[in-house]
Amino acid sequence: MLATLDSHLTDARPRALAGWRRAAVEFLYFGIKEARACLFVGLFFAAVFLVPRAGLFGIARYDVLLLAALAIQAGMVATRLETCDELKAVSLFHVVGFALEVFKTSGAIQSWSYPDDGLTKLFGVPLFAGFMYAAVGSYIIQAWRLFDLRIRHHPPYPLAALIALAIYANFFTHHYIGDYRWYLAACALGLYARTTVVFRPLDRDRRMPLLLAFVLIGFFIWLAENLGTFFGVWRYPNQLGAWAVVHVSKWSSWSLLVVMTFTIVANLKHIKARIHVPE
Numbered sequence: 001m002l003a004t005l006d007s008h009l010t011d012a013r014p015r016a017l018a019g020w021r022r023a024a025v026e027f028l029y030f031g032i033k034e035a036r037a038c039l040f041v042g043l044f045f046a047a048v049f050l051v052p053r054a055g056l057f058g059i060a061r062y063d064v065l066l067l068a069a070l071a072i073q074a075g076m077v078a079t080r081l082e083t084c085d086e087l088k089a090v091s092l093f094h095v096v097g098f099a100l101e102v103f104k105t106s107g108a109i110q111s112w113s114y115p116d117d118g119l120t121k122l123f124g125v126p127l128f129a130g131f132m133y134a135a136v137g138s139y140i141i142q143a144w145r146l147f148d149l150r151i152r153h154h155p156p157y158p159l160a161a162l163i164a165l166a167i168y169a170n171f172f173t174h175h176y177i178g179d180y181r182w183y184l185a186a187c188a189l190g191l192y193a194r195t196t197v198v199f200r201p202l203d204r205d206r207r208m209p210l211l212l213a214f215v216l217i218g219f220f221i222w223l224a225e226n227l228g229t230f231f232g233v234w235r236y237p238n239q240l241g242a243w244a245v246v247h248v249s250k251w252s253s254w255s256l257l258v259v260m261t262f263t264i265v266a267n268l269k270h271i272k273a274r275i276h277v278p279e
Helices: 002-009 019-037 039-050 061-078 084-104 129-146 157-177 181-192 210-230 249-266
Strands: 150-152 196-199 206-209
Touching: 002 019, 019 039, 019 129, 039 061, 039 129, 039 210, 061 084, 061 129, 084 129, 084 157, 084 249, 129 210, 129 249, 157 181, 157 249, 181 210, 181 249, 196 210, 206 210, 210 249
Parallel strands: none
Antiparallel strands: 150 196, 196 206
């Protein structure tokens, strides 16, 4: 069914549409493609919301969520929704995200915590946590194919890699030498100011600034984070007594993390051919 759906969604044959009908149909297809690209995200967070805090069949919730994430990932590879190269990138997101989680939840930092027990917790962090970062990478990979994305005026790769590394490092170092996220955001703004993403909702190419895409993806991750904390999967210190909305500053953090995630995805061999780096 997914293969048939994907074949239909990526069919770029011209449609005889005009005016408001074209706008409505393109908007509909845009929404369907976005939902389809969120397959891993949707299934994973469905498990997060549906698995009770007490767990299932005597298995702790965090352990059930790890099993669910592994099953979803294995299913996507088995059905060729993700290639082996893409799986390598997703695995890298998992490792990078898990390392950040270990640091942020450590006794010296305590930015947030995972209050429940589980057999698959390592350094106080459940192993499924890395899949929350991998889900972002999976979304970008799937969206790239479904929307036939092409990037125009991408900054030189060394500079893009440097800003991505600096963004990641700042998540660690700001606890010791100050938070430089806005300086990094300004650098990213300068690097990607001319960069546009060309995408195809239906049969015609549309364009938008890549920076806008980073901000929008960061916003929806921030919304998902609010849902995750509401269901008690993890907690910030100000949410231990009663739930509160995650501070809006996290939106900027997630948007910067999307920049880093995009840089990793952009370096996949089959994707680099679709990126234009001006001489």
